[in-house]
Amino acid sequence: MHNTPLCCAVTAVPAQRQHSSRLVYVAHDSSAQTQRAPIFLERFKSLVPAYLDEQWTPQEGFRSSELAAALADSELEPHIHLPQALEEFYLALGRCEEIMEAYHFFFDPEELVVEEGHLLFLEDEDERWAWGVDVDTLDVPDPLIRRRSNAHERWTDENATVSEFIFDLLEFSFEEEA
Numbered sequence: 001m002h003n004t005p006l007c008c009a010v011t012a013v014p015a016q017r018q019h020s021s022r023l024v025y026v027a028h029d030s031s032a033q034t035q036r037a038p039i040f041l042e043r044f045k046s047l048v049p050a051y052l053d054e055q056w057t058p059q060e061g062f063r064s065s066e067l068a069a070a071l072a073d074s075e076l077e078p079h080i081h082l083p084q085a086l087e088e089f090y091l092a093l094g095r096c097e098e099i100m101e102a103y104h105f106f107f108d109p110e111e112l113v114v115e116e117g118h119l120l121f122l123e124d125e126d127e128r129w130a131w132g133v134d135v136d137t138l139d140v141p142d143p144l145i146r147r148r149s150n151a152h153e154r155w156t157d158e159n160a161t162v163s164e165f166i167f168d169l170l171e172f173s174f175e176e177e178a
Contacts, residue, residue, distance in 0.1 A: 039141060040085050040163050044092035047167075051174040052098055060096040062109070067091060070109035080114060083133060084141035085162040086121060102173040118146060118155070122169075133162060 048056040062070065067090055071082070082090070090109055093099050100106045107113075107121050114120070118132035130148045137143035142161040148154065158165055 036084060036141070038088055040088040041092055043163075043167075044089050047093065047099060047170060048096065051102075051170065052096075056092070060094075061092045062090050062094045064091065067094065067109055071112070073110040074112050076112055076114065076119075080119065080135065081138055082112075082119075083138050083143050083162060085143075085166075086133070089162075089166060099170060102170060104169060104173065116148070116153070116155070118148070120148075131158070131165070 045056040045060070048054055048060055067087070089106075094106075094109065100108075103125055105123050105125065107123070112119060112121055114135055115130075115132075117135055119135055119138065120130050120132040122131040123129065128150055130150060131145055132148065133143050133145060142163050145158045145160055145162050145165045146155045147158050149156075160168065
């Protein structure tokens with residue numbers, strides 16, 4: 001398995017390359033590094049053969065350095081970082097258009113924004129709904145997701161974590177195509 005360091009916070013100090021089965025996250029203050037093993041990465045990768053009848057390739061996702069650069073180009077404040085589930089989703093599938101745009105649109109990393117205290121990362125094709133994570137829960141590896149009605153600017157709980165919601169959403173989207 002090919003893993004390179006993953007920066008969870010946009011910092012001026014790049015993470016050093018590691019050749020191990022662990023992802024490296026740069027701490028918020030860039031003075032220390034914390035290591036976390038991937039939790040969701042392989043399951044996200046498995047969605048390519050499951051839904052697209054193709055083998056997963058590294059071109060389906062971002063390299064950690066590419067993801068860090070894209071986040072640095074976003075409007076996110078430097079202290080805002082992705083929860084582990086969302087980072088691993090982008091690493092596995094962030095360049096796979098067939099999955100990123102399957103009836104719903106996952107934001108490209110440089111398009112991620114914080115609105116009303118939520119990190120937004122997904123919108124339906126009619127732009128009626130947006131999904132995000134409360135910024136106070138970004139340190140949770142797989143936080144609960146919330147949905148905003150764009151017409152009413154009202155947030156509701158989805159009663160699912162980021163990974164659960166992504167897996168369920170894609171299963172629903174690709175079942176409709178079958």
